[in-house]
Amino acid sequence: MRISESFIPTMKEIPSEAQIPSHQLMLRAGMIRKLASGVYTFLPLGYRVLKNVEQVIREEMNAAGAQELLLPTLHPRELWEETGRWGLYGDEMLKVTDRNKREFGLGPTHEEVITDLVRREVRSYRQLPVILYQFQTKFRDEIRPRFGVMRGREFIMKDCYSFDRDEKGLEINYQKMVQAYKNIFTRCGFKFKVVQADSGNIGGSLSHEFMVLADTGEEALYYCEACDHCQKAKEEDDNSQAGREKLSCPKCNKEMTYTRVIEVGHTFNLGTKYSAAMKATFLDEKGEAQPFIMGCYGIGVSRIVAASIEQSHDANGIIWPLSIAPFKVMLLPLDVSNEQVKVTAEKLHQDLQAQGVTVLLDDRDERAGVKFKDADLLGIPIKVIISTRNMAENKIEIKLRSKNDAIKVDLPETLSKIMAMVKA
RNA sequence: CGGGGUGUAGCGCAGUUGGCUAGCGCGCCUGCUUUGGGAGCAGGAGGUCCUCGGUUCGAAUCCGAGCACCCCGACCA
Numbered sequence: 001m002r003i004s005e006s007f008i009p010t011m012k013e014i015p016s017e018a019q020i021p022s023h024q025l026m027l028r029a030g031m032i033r034k035l036a037s038g039v040y041t042f043l044p045l046g047y048r049v050l051k052n053v054e055q056v057i058r059e060e061m062n063a064a065g066a067q068e069l070l071l072p073t074l075h076p077r078e079l080w081e082e083t084g085r086w087g088l089y090g091d092e093m094l095k096v097t098d099r100n101k102r103e104f105g106l107g108p109t110h111e112e113v114i115t116d117l118v119r120r121e122v123r124s125y126r127q128l129p130v131i132l133y134q135f136q137t138k139f140r141d142e143i144r145p146r147f148g149v150m151r152g153r154e155f156i157m158k159d160c161y162s163f164d165r166d167e168k169g170l171e172i173n174y175q176k177m178v179q180a181y182k183n184i185f186t187r188c189g190f191k192f193k194v195v196q197a198d199s200g201n202i203g204g205s206l207s208h209e210f211m212v213l214a215d216t217g218e219e220a221l222y223y224c225e226a227c228d229h230c231q232k233a234k235e236e237d238d239n240s241q242a243g244r245e246k247l248s249c250p251k252c253n254k255e256m257t258y259t260r261v262i263e264v265g266h267t268f269n270l271g272t273k274y275s276a277a278m279k280a281t282f283l284d285e286k287g288e289a290q291p292f293i294m295g296c297y298g299i300g301v302s303r304i305v306a307a308s309i310e311q312s313h314d315a316n317g318i319i320w321p322l323s324i325a326p327f328k329v330m331l332l333p334l335d336v337s338n339e340q341v342k343v344t345a346e347k348l349h350q351d352l353q354a355q356g357v358t359v360l361l362d363d364r365d366e367r368a369g370v371k372f373k374d375a376d377l378l379g380i381p382i383k384v385i386i387s388t389r390n391m392a393e394n395k396i397e398i399k400l401r402s403k404n405d406a407i408k409v410d411l412p413e414t415l416s417k418i419m420a421m422v423k424a
Numbered sequence: 425c426g427g428g429g430u431g432u433a434g435c436g437c438a439g440u441u442g443g444c445u446a447g448c449g450c451g452c453c454u455g456c457u458u459u460g461g462g463a464g465c466a467g468g469a470g471g472u473c474c475u476c477g478g479u480u481c482g483a484a485u486c487c488g489a490g491c492a493c494c495c496c497g498a499c500c501a
Contacts, residue, residue, distance in 0.1 A: 012450065012462060013436045017494060037493065092500075109501050143425080143499050151500090159501090207501095218500095266501065298501065316461095334460060369461040376461090387460065 020216045022309035023148035038145025038153035048326035064180040066131040077103040083277045106139035114161045119280030125165045133160030149302045160297040170293045177297045189321030195230040210265030214310040217260035224249035262307045270294040318379025327360040330380040334368045334387040
């Protein structure tokens with residue numbers, strides 16, 4: 001992809017509406033633009049990252065035996081009346097009325113819809129377990145949207161639902177999902193913790209929250225460096241640094257570390273909360289109707305994009321991990337009026353694309369400084385610098401966004417060197 | 425929903441005891457020069473000063489109402 005032909009509107013100045021690094025950098029790097037409070041457009045660069053995150057999640061979900069589908073956004077009121085949540089969800093649910101005055105909610109979560117589907121289609125214990133998931137835009141009329149896509153009113157979520165015949169089956173699938181989540185967040189390059197949590201409105205007995213460590217996180221927890229035990233911080237701990245209590249780990253008695261965190265994933269053991277309310281049953285071996293034992297598993301996909309930046313950036317811009325970077329390689333020909341520089345860059349561009357490597361070529365007739373600044377802002381992991389200076393000795397330069405030092409490589413070895421880095 | 429703040433060019437802002445043609449930096453367009461960390465000079469385009477109403481000879485500026493956005497809090501699968 002050539003910068004000259006792409007839609008990546010970068011900004012030098014920090015928009016006054018953005019307070020935290022990820023929000024500022026997503027705006028400055030041309031990843032997102034605001035349409036209304038808590039409602040954002042993903043521009044091509046941001047969308048690429050979003051898609052990469054989705055793909056990581058998709059691979060791990062499929063590997064865990066889940067199947068992807070797509071549920072509707074419009075939910076008829078009657079369905080939500082079955083569980084009593086039409087009233088319980090209240091103003092947080094955005095509502096619309098059709099031409100026949102029929103009421104719908106814009107889906108803030110999909111337990112009702114998925115349970116309705118499964119109760120219609122699954123009749124026998126022989127068809128269980130079933131694990132289904134989707135990527136979808138969720139709507140929640142948050143009291144206070146903030147921090148860009150971190151807490152939006154419209155956002156992308158991966159939600160997954162498991163249906164089992166008994167608690168034992170659920171336990172197996174639940175553990176599979178927890179492991180899949182650990183794989184996902186590891187692949188995304190996160191430092192994260194898993195903490196047992198309240199299950200809140202969704203209900204059920206057991207739940208785990210997946211928390212990315214970041215100073216700007218809206219929540220906080222204590223963790224033990226020795227045994228990895230975690231517990232959520234109480235509100236009074238969050239608010240006053242000074243008055244924060246010192247907690248000892250209940251398992252190994254060492255003092256625990258306080259950290260702010262961003263919730264990126266949440267798993268719930270739902271039991272029969274929804275299946276019972278909605279009369280969603282299957283027949284067991286004895287021909288008796290039994291309610292499905294359910295689990296649900298959510299990941300904030302668009303939030304992950306912001307959380308990644310929150311955890312990995314510097315004064316100059318974003319630092320993407322290879323796994324979700326919008327492009328893996330950025331080519332920086334510093335003087336496109338030099339024919340040899342230009343030709344070398346074009347050749348690398350073609351060769352990398354032929355190898356299936358995502359690459360962004362800064363083919364603009366801009367000064368070196370401008371290109372370097374934009375490259376650092378965009379945060380593409382591998383920077384390849386092609387300059388008149390290096391051409392003289394038949395070399396190019398490779399710099400990792402995450403490191404300061406550059407390595408010089410003989411021109412003929414460039415491609416293989418980059419390929420080795422991409423695969424690392 | 426309570427408290428605080430802000431709305432002036434694409435972005436960041438100044439101008440607000442009422443006054444003349446509404447300004448600065450960045451960005452954008454044209455030309456020349458420049459070319460390893462957001463270049464220089466010259467020329468140029470771009471504004472319902474958030475909206476509506478009121479006061480006044482005259483309103484970006486004063487008054488009233490509304491809207492939007494941001495921050496703190498409560499809330500949040």
